[in-house]
Structure formats: C-alpha cells, structure tokens
Amino acid sequence: MLEGELKRAEEGYYRLLAIINTKQWRQFLFPILSEFLDKKHKNELSIAYAFHPWIKEAKDRFFEISSLFKGNNVKEILDIDYSDYNKYLGRTFDLVILDTVDDFRPNYISALSDSVRGGGLVIIYSDDIMNNKLFKNSLVKGGLVDSYFENRFLALAKNHEGILVIDDEGSSFRPFTQNAKAPSRLIPKNPKVDIELHKLCISEDQNKSLDEMSFITEGKGKRVLAITAPRGRGKSSVVGLFLSFLVKSREYESIVITSPTYMSSQEMFKFLVKGLKALKISYKALQSKDGKVMEIHSKGITVKWLAPDLAKDYKGDLIVVDEAAAVGLDTINYILNKWEKVILVTTIHGYEGTGKAFLKYLNFLRQKYKFKHITLSFPVRYAKGDPVERFLYDVMLLDAEPKTNTVDQGNVLELERSLLFKNEGLLRQIYGILVTAHYRNSPDDLMILGDLHYQRIFTNNGIGVAQIVEEGNLSQSEINTFLSGGESSGDLIPQRLIKYDRLVDFGALKGWRVMRIAVHPEYQGKGYGSRLLDHILRRAEGEGLDWVGSSFSSDIRVIQFWVKNGFIPVHLSSRKNEGLNGYSIIVIKPLSELASKISGRASELLREKILRTSHQVYFNVNPLTLDTILRSLPVKDTSGEPLPEEYKSKLEAYLSGYLPYNAVADAVHYVLYKYFTYSRERFLDQIEEAVLISRTLQGKSWYHISLYLDIKPRIAEEYMRSALVKLLGKM
Numbered sequence: 001m002l003e004g005e006l007k008r009a010e011e012g013y014y015r016l017l018a019i020i021n022t023k024q025w026r027q028f029l030f031p032i033l034s035e036f037l038d039k040k041h042k043n044e045l046s047i048a049y050a051f052h053p054w055i056k057e058a059k060d061r062f063f064e065i066s067s068l069f070k071g072n073n074v075k076e077i078l079d080i081d082y083s084d085y086n087k088y089l090g091r092t093f094d095l096v097i098l099d100t101v102d103d104f105r106p107n108y109i110s111a112l113s114d115s116v117r118g119g120g121l122v123i124i125y126s127d128d129i130m131n132n133k134l135f136k137n138s139l140v141k142g143g144l145v146d147s148y149f150e151n152r153f154l155a156l157a158k159n160h161e162g163i164l165v166i167d168d169e170g171s172s173f174r175p176f177t178q179n180a181k182a183p184s185r186l187i188p189k190n191p192k193v194d195i196e197l198h199k200l201c202i203s204e205d206q207n208k209s210l211d212e213m214s215f216i217t218e219g220k221g222k223r224v225l226a227i228t229a230p231r232g233r234g235k236s237s238v239v240g241l242f243l244s245f246l247v248k249s250r251e252y253e254s255i256v257i258t259s260p261t262y263m264s265s266q267e268m269f270k271f272l273v274k275g276l277k278a279l280k281i282s283y284k285a286l287q288s289k290d291g292k293v294m295e296i297h298s299k300g301i302t303v304k305w306l307a308p309d310l311a312k313d314y315k316g317d318l319i320v321v322d323e324a325a326a327v328g329l330d331t332i333n334y335i336l337n338k339w340e341k342v343i344l345v346t347t348i349h350g351y352e353g354t355g356k357a358f359l360k361y362l363n364f365l366r367q368k369y370k371f372k373h374i375t376l377s378f379p380v381r382y383a384k385g386d387p388v389e390r391f392l393y394d395v396m397l398l399d400a401e402p403k404t405n406t407v408d409q410g411n412v413l414e415l416e417r418s419l420l421f422k423n424e425g426l427l428r429q430i431y432g433i434l435v436t437a438h439y440r441n442s443p444d445d446l447m448i449l450g451d452l453h454y455q456r457i458f459t460n461n462g463i464g465v466a467q468i469v470e471e472g473n474l475s476q477s478e479i480n481t482f483l484s485g486g487e488s489s490g491d492l493i494p495q496r497l498i499k500y501d502r503l504v505d506f507g508a509l510k511g512w513r514v515m516r517i518a519v520h521p522e523y524q525g526k527g528y529g530s531r532l533l534d535h536i537l538r539r540a541e542g543e544g545l546d547w548v549g550s551s552f553s554s555d556i557r558v559i560q561f562w563v564k565n566g567f568i569p570v571h572l573s574s575r576k577n578e579g580l581n582g583y584s585i586i587v588i589k590p591l592s593e594l595a596s597k598i599s600g601r602a603s604e605l606l607r608e609k610i611l612r613t614s615h616q617v618y619f620n621v622n623p624l625t626l627d628t629i630l631r632s633l634p635v636k637d638t639s640g641e642p643l644p645e646e647y648k649s650k651l652e653a654y655l656s657g658y659l660p661y662n663a664v665a666d667a668v669h670y671v672l673y674k675y676f677t678y679s680r681e682r683f684l685d686q687i688e689e690a691v692l693i694s695r696t697l698q699g700k701s702w703y704h705i706s707l708y709l710d711i712k713p714r715i716a717e718e719y720m721r722s723a724l725v726k727l728l729g730k731m
Ligand SMILES: CC(=O)SCCNC(=O)CCNC(=O)[C@H](O)C(C)(C)COP(=O)(O)OP(=O)(O)OC[C@H]1O[C@@H](n2cnc3c(N)ncnc32)[C@H](O)[C@@H]1OP(=O)(O)O
Pocket: 437, 438, 514, 515, 516, 517, 518, 519, 520, 523, 524, 525, 526, 527, 528, 529, 530, 531, 550, 551, 552, 557, 558, 560, 561, 562, 564
C-alpha cells in the first residue's frame, strides 16, 4: 500500500506521515523504512533523525536505525538533538524520523515535521506516547497527569488523509484525495528587480514579493515594509534575495539584520549569498565559531546580524527585523523611532507563536508611516494543500480562530477539560482566543491545556478565557529547595517570592496563579476580562485560598489591567526572559491577612529595588513600564524627611539655568524617591514621571529617552523641568 502512496505523493509533491505507537515499533518501522528506501533508490536522500541523545538507549536506537541506510543512496543522515532543534528549522529533508520513545513534545513534532519536502515522509515512532515522556513528566503534580492531548492527537491522525497510524489496535490509513498544487515561479513582465534574482525564486508569491519589496527604496524618508506569512512560505529566503539586490544597487552602505537568535536569520544570509553569486558580485563572508554567516562585505557595503538590543541603537541605513513578533513591541517601537528604513518579517500561523496580535499592530503602523504589507501564501517545500500540513494545523490548532458571533449573557462558567477535548468546536473557540490574543503561544501550550491535571478553566461564554493552576501549600523541604536557589516547573509565584525576596512564610500559603487570561480581540476593553477575574476571585475566596496572582511578560496595558482589578505588583525579574522577550512581573491580590502582610512587604521591596537599582538591573526596561509599576505600588504611611535646604536650592538653580542637570542629579533623585515612596497623590503626568525615571533612575541620555518615549530630546528636558516645578511646589 505504502509503495503506491509514496509514488502518488512524489507526483503530487506532497508529504506523508507515519505514526507508529506500539512497543513492537521495530516490527513496523523497519519495513516502512525499507519500502521508502526502495522507492527512492534513484534519489540522493537527505535524512534527519531527532532524539534526546543523552537518554539511555536513545543512541543505540539511532545506530540501529541508521545502519539500515548503509549501502543506500544517502547523501546525509543528520542527527538532531531535540534541545537544538531550532538550529535546523531552515533545512529541508526527504525523510525525518522522530524518536518519541523518550519525549513526545508538540513543539518538536510540529517544527521538525515541517522540514520535509514534497514527496517525502515523516515518521514518528514510540513505545507508547502517553507514558513516561520527558515534557509530559514536567506536568505531573501529586502523581497525576492527563492524556487528553495525546488521545485527541491519535484520533485526529486516524481520520485525516495521508496519515498512517499503527498502534496496538491495528493500522489505519486514508489515502489523500484532494488536489495538491506544487509551487512554480512566474517572473513578472517588466521586473523591478534583476531577472537573475527572479530566477532563484521558487513560487509565484516569491517573485511577486521580491518586486514589491522595492517599495522601501522608492522615495526618501521613513518607510516601513512588513512581510508576513505562515511558516515555510520562503519569506526569509526572498528577503535575502532582495538584500542582494540592495547591495548591487549600492543604495545603502550599512544594513542590519536582527532576530531573537542568529540561527533564525541563516536562510536570509544563505539567499543573500546566492543572490550575490547570481549577480556576479564579489563579497566576503564573516562566520561565527559554529560556521554560521554573521556578516557580508561587498565593496564598502556591509550586511551584518546583530542581537536586537545592539541592533536598535546601531547606526545604519536599513534594518531587517526577522521574527519581529518575537522581538517584542517595545524594541520594535524603539527601532521605528530611530531607523529610517525598516523591514519587519514575521510568521503568522505557526509554532513560534501566532503573530495574529501582531497584525493588529501592523494596522496601527499603517496609519503612522509610509507603509506596505506583503503576504506570501504558497508553500515552498511542498504542495499547497499538503495533507501533513493540514493535519498539523488541525491537531496543534495552529490556525484556530475564535468566532465573533458569540452571544454573551455575562455569566462565567467553569469548563470540564474532559468535555473540552471532546468538543472540537468549543476547543477551537477557547484555544483560539488564547492563540489570537497572545503574542506567543505554541503547541506545547495545547498539551499543557490537555494534560496538566491541577488546572481550572473559566470562560465567559467563549469570549474570555482564563487558565488557572494551584500553587503553594509547600512543604518545608520544598521551601528549603527554593531558598537554596532551586527551581521547579510548578509553584512559580511562591518560588520567586521565596528564592529572590526571601519571603519564606509565603510558601505555606495556598493560591491560584492565573497562567493565562485572554479576551477575544474584538471584545477587549469592554469589561469581560475584569468580570472573569472577579468571578475567579470570588471562587478563590469561597475555596478558602490565601491569594490569587499572575506572572506575565511586562506590558504596560496588561499591568494596568491587573492593577485596575486590585492586584499589586510584587516582583519584577532582574533578567530578561529571552523566550518571552520581556521582564516577567508578578502581581498578587491577597485574600487572607497573612498574604496581605507578605505581599505588602514584597511590594515595598520591589519599590526599593526599582528606585535604587534601575541604572543597572532595569536599564533596558521601558521607562513607562517602570512608571506603571511604581505608580501602582502602595506608599508608606509617614511623610518622610523634609527636603534639605541645599537640595531645594540646587533644584531652583537648575530651573533658573544656573546649574546643569548633572550638578543637581542628587537632588532630583532625592525628590523622585520621596515622591514614589511617600506621596499619596500622583500629581505628575505619566510622561513627566517616565522622563524622571529614565534620566535619573536609569541614567539614560536625553537622546535615548527621546527614542523610548517618542519625543524630541529638547522636549524631554522640558518635561524634567515642569516635573521639578511641581515637585518643589509640593515638598
Ligand atoms: C497571565 C496573562 O495571561 S497576562 C496576559 C494578558 N493577556 C493578554 O495580553 C492578551 C491580550 N489582551 C487581552 O486578552 C485582554 O485585553 C485582557 C485579558 C488583558 C484584559 O481583558 P479586557 O476585557 O480587555 O479588559 P477590561 O475591559 O476588563 O479592562 C480594561 C482595562 O484593561 C487594560 N487593558 C489591557 N489590555 C487591553 C486591551 N487590549 N484593550 C483594552 N484594555 C486593555 C486597560 O487598562 C483597560 O482600562 P482602560 O479601558 O481604562 O484603559
């Protein structure tokens, strides 16, 4: 059967997937592989095998399986360590084998399955996907974990076309019956970009976008170009080709590429080089230690990769932000303020987090700048309509979009997860809200929703969703672990407060952490989120809990949402979370007296930390974020020491122009500290506070302040003066 299917798949340029889930996996895996090799004996095959090489017996399995390829026409067998899978996302293979005996992790499965080309095969083999798997084990609490994710995975695999499933119940396969269309290029009649580059495109979408990108060079002044597509549409590659065109046209001297990691920009460099070769332009490439291209020089023109925090301040002519949605809006806003020519590239559906929320942001940019948005829809590795892609989209809910016509009766209810995973429509609605509202959501999150036993899901009629986990109630030994620097995958809030703030007594308290909360994008700002929280708080009180809290990547509006609902910030992490591209912040609403006392103390420590250490610890945090936190913290009951006469006189001298800012910075720091520690009234405007924070607490220059706050440096200094006039009047 497989032989005929492989032949058809090759003709139609689509892929097939085989899932083998039985302790007797060898019995099925080997014949399938033989058949595949037999069928493909004419091609030079490239094969990838992914596993956790450090786990006992994993390497033996790899050697056993790869020995089968000896004597066949195999170009390469690449062994991929799951922990490094990101490195290989740009690669394309004929066969990918996923060893899921030790780990059955949704992110790995989605990403690596995607790297097979049309006519190729993906094989997932396991002894039993439900039990004793690494990622799943991290979800076990009190010995309990569910399997709703895996059960749904197998059920969907059995009713999708092009997927062979072999398990202890037998085997199932539904042949692919749809039309699949392979990509083909179409060079425009009068191309704006060199024909040699158009010939390197693989799909009509690539040809079209290559020409449309010249928008960025048409005319002086600020221009923003956004390129979005689902995964594997060849957007990074075509941007690379366009960059070679820019090098040739000698329009810009210095071009910067930035992205969360340099790995993700390798396709761009690869195609930049391909383009330069096609255009017969000589160049020099600088490589990183591990052989990745980081910089290209060609006749005085440089294209180089820099990490976002360095790139944003670099002096250059054009910047490309790859995986822009993952770089974070604070950084992008800053880049847009500073750079003249900006290209933003991002994946819309896909396992790196849907950029759906990012699309909303692009609409905002459209109104502000000369702006163009290019989208690519045709896949480049395989045919449009590919059955494996369809299955992955459905099973991982990559394109789940919540409906908007939900009628709200205003009531909040709790959802049974067993029912949720039986009702595909409801699951799409609920998970779709999480996917569309959040910037980052990955297939792993769907497994967490399905399998984490101790969680509760609340919804107001499919408009808003909150996912809650129980935390706390720790034993002394767990507390000791945290005190001595240990981590655990659960109990995030108690862990942070014990480990970093040394608030030991918090450990015994019991609370709910709101792991995720999201409202359907069309209903945001209408009170649904607050009503959901209100319900959760009442339920938590009813169940005798001590606190409800949340930890999230700092974003001004989101902090405001929590503060509006009575939550107090108690912790701001001192290190950027690279995954989330932000600093995590914890907020708490205490429900018991002891929780109130401890969280009060935590918020005091947080205020002191921001006021005393922002110049080093929080230098890269957006000053408006620091301000939003400081404004919302409770102040001390007393009124503090009076303002020393010398400081008063210094500030007056600054305001009269007798002394420069640096000469009076100590006095400014004094009044600012006093304002946030003792003053009940927030009589300064938020922008005045942000200027004071960035200049005096963070030690930023007027120029950098202007980029963060989108104002002219001179205006920033005016805000400083107006703030000091007000402060002097009140102290
Ligand atoms: C643990 C976590 O999950 S934190 C991450 C929270 N989720 C997200 O960021 C996803 C995107 N946003 C959303 O889903 C929602 O906007 C939520 C959950 C943040 C808030 O729910 P909403 O129903 O929009 O908020 P609600 O109407 O009850 O409260 C409005 C207040 O929230 C704040 N807010 C935060 N985000 C938004 C938003 N996108 N739109 C409107 N208000 C927002 C504002 O302070 C607003 O007050 P204002 O109108 O006076 O300015």
